[in-house]
Amino acid sequence: MISNLINEFMSLDVKSVTGKDCTRLCFCFFVYENELFFGKPFSVSEFSTYVFRFYMDNTMFRELNPNKIIQKLFKYSPTDIYDYCSLQLDIIRNTMPSLIKLDKSNHYFKTLENNITKEVFLSRFKLVINAMMIKYLNMTNYWYTQELTLNEINLALEAQNLKNSRIFNRALEIINYCFICDTIDTEQLEPVSLTPLEKLNDSVKLNMFNYIVLCSNHAKNYNEGLIRINKLGYLIDHEKNYREHLPINVVKKIREFLNDCSFNGDFE
Numbered sequence: 001m002i003s004n005l006i007n008e009f010m011s012l013d014v015k016s017v018t019g020k021d022c023t024r025l026c027f028c029f030f031v032y033e034n035e036l037f038f039g040k041p042f043s044v045s046e047f048s049t050y051v052f053r054f055y056m057d058n059t060m061f062r063e064l065n066p067n068k069i070i071q072k073l074f075k076y077s078p079t080d081i082y083d084y085c086s087l088q089l090d091i092i093r094n095t096m097p098s099l100i101k102l103d104k105s106n107h108y109f110k111t112l113e114n115n116i117t118k119e120v121f122l123s124r125f126k127l128v129i130n131a132m133m134i135k136y137l138n139m140t141n142y143w144y145t146q147e148l149t150l151n152e153i154n155l156a157l158e159a160q161n162l163k164n165s166r167i168f169n170r171a172l173e174i175i176n177y178c179f180i181c182d183t184i185d186t187e188q189l190e191p192v193s194l195t196p197l198e199k200l201n202d203s204v205k206l207n208m209f210n211y212i213v214l215c216s217n218h219a220k221n222y223n224e225g226l227i228r229i230n231k232l233g234y235l236i237d238h239e240k241n242y243r244e245h246l247p248i249n250v251v252k253k254i255r256e257f258l259n260d261c262s263f264n265g266d267f268e
């Protein structure tokens, strides 16, 4: 069973008419990270979010991909690549028909036999992924995880260089333009922390919904305290006596974030 599985995974490749499509490799990381051989179903939407982050976090793979939406991913959201990901899952299912099934909107893997433990399986599967990275991309020691680490966030906050961290990619996933002036040029956007920096605890630092992008001018005003965002989703500029409401889907996510982390800091 396990050698059969390894062979089927190894037959997923990056072939494409032009460039290289690394989504099938991304799928392996998705399977590994979510431990999908252990009875957990997954949907196209979950896969789309993962693929979105994979390409946002890896400029090189984005540039190799022939798909125009993937190449310009900064202008899009995970829902925009749903059809692309659905098609990729069709290809993957055709490559490994004995291992993966589609049931209504969910996909399932054939559950592993009981004579192999999760730890042993995952360590073997990791070797398979490493072998695929070498075979198809000639890359050794490459590993991907979508999870943000406290260490990378701390370093970014320390240097006040959130823009060069993956927090920026996650913030772009929520809103990818400055909602005050409508700037869409990614070069001019940067993330700001909704929670005042001195009140950030570890779980809030790691929560992507604590960050929102603004253009550099408005980010500067925000960081200087000239403009604020309240928990009703209004952006308030006291000096200019100005109020602007954030997009409703963004407000919803910010409220969920506030409830989740039971943060009751100085939002107005």
Ligand SMILES: [Zn+2]
Pocket: 178, 179, 180, 181, 182, 183, 214, 215, 216, 217, 218
């Ligand atoms: Zn702006």
